[in-house]
Amino acid sequence: MKKISIVIPAHNEEGNIALVHEKISQVFSGLSDYDFEIIFVNDGSRDHTQQRLEELSKKYAEVKFIEFSRNFGHQPAVKAGMDHAHGNAVISMDGDLQHPPELIPEMIRKWEEGYDIVFTVRKYPKEISLFKRKTSDFFYKILSKMSDVNLTKGGGSDFRLMDANAVEVMRTFNEDDLFLRGLTSWMGFKQTGIEFTANERLSGQSSYNLKKMITFAFTGITAFSVKPLYIAAYLGFLFSGLSVVGYGIYVIHSFITKTEISGWASLIMTIVFFGGLQLIILGIIGIYLGKIFKQVKERPNYIIKNKNF
Numbered sequence: 001m002k003k004i005s006i007v008i009p010a011h012n013e014e015g016n017i018a019l020v021h022e023k024i025s026q027v028f029s030g031l032s033d034y035d036f037e038i039i040f041v042n043d044g045s046r047d048h049t050q051q052r053l054e055e056l057s058k059k060y061a062e063v064k065f066i067e068f069s070r071n072f073g074h075q076p077a078v079k080a081g082m083d084h085a086h087g088n089a090v091i092s093m094d095g096d097l098q099h100p101p102e103l104i105p106e107m108i109r110k111w112e113e114g115y116d117i118v119f120t121v122r123k124y125p126k127e128i129s130l131f132k133r134k135t136s137d138f139f140y141k142i143l144s145k146m147s148d149v150n151l152t153k154g155g156g157s158d159f160r161l162m163d164a165n166a167v168e169v170m171r172t173f174n175e176d177d178l179f180l181r182g183l184t185s186w187m188g189f190k191q192t193g194i195e196f197t198a199n200e201r202l203s204g205q206s207s208y209n210l211k212k213m214i215t216f217a218f219t220g221i222t223a224f225s226v227k228p229l230y231i232a233a234y235l236g237f238l239f240s241g242l243s244v245v246g247y248g249i250y251v252i253h254s255f256i257t258k259t260e261i262s263g264w265a266s267l268i269m270t271i272v273f274f275g276g277l278q279l280i281i282l283g284i285i286g287i288y289l290g291k292i293f294k295q296v297k298e299r300p301n302y303i304i305k306n307k308n309f
Helices: 017-029 049-059 074-083 101-112 130-146 164-171 180-187 210-224 227-257 264-297
Strands: 002-010 034-042 063-068 089-092 117-123 160-163 191-197 304-307
Touching: 002 017, 002 074, 017 034, 017 049, 017 101, 034 049, 034 074, 049 063, 063 074, 074 089, 074 164, 074 180, 089 101, 089 164, 101 117, 101 160, 101 191, 117 180, 160 164, 164 180, 227 264
Parallel strands: 002 034, 002 089, 034 063, 117 191
Antiparallel strands: 063 304, 089 160, 117 160
């Protein structure tokens, strides 16, 4: 029998753990040719998530858990699950049931057809706010334009299946700022996508807000491209040229017409404008330097406090 490993990061998901296990078990009850394991990664939860995982693992042999020493983030949690999975294929999904387990048989079918990576393309239900849909679409559009990876609109979900060979490659990555969605696209292999409609979160509250989305976008852009550095350089040349031409004409005109140059207003505006531009450029450079600073330390992506396998 082929074995499928399900990797689920869990952060304050005490109300969803049992439901996720039940749903996945129901799915595999109809897949008699496949064995499965569920690897929950407790990412520094502050509720009773760990207690629920320990209780569930005592009842069901297929339930495995990894407990982090603190909160390391969603991407390191997914990576940790992949590092410890031993299935012929690995499926990563969220623990709030927004990723429907009912899609697993279709993902396995595509895998059996010869695809190494089966990603999902997320469609939002009508109940989701227009702001959420627009910001999500804008996120993928900017990410594709500014980085060297091409993510399908809505295709950046961490709900995906990866063949064991692709997972083995993923294990070799030791980047500090993990962006698995981009890495999956960058890796190549034979890939295909499946559309799905995201379910409502059953329990708890999502911690993935607009601020984290923006931070995630910066992580994705700076992890796969140096385009922001080129943009900063182009802006420097552009505004330097404009200032030379514009103020050159102004000075010549004032000299010819013998107009008094008071200068304080234009001087202040110039200082403020170019001062802000310089801070933006320095900020972009600082982001890259910060990533280098963290990477050269070679600290682990996560620290495991406890596991049951």
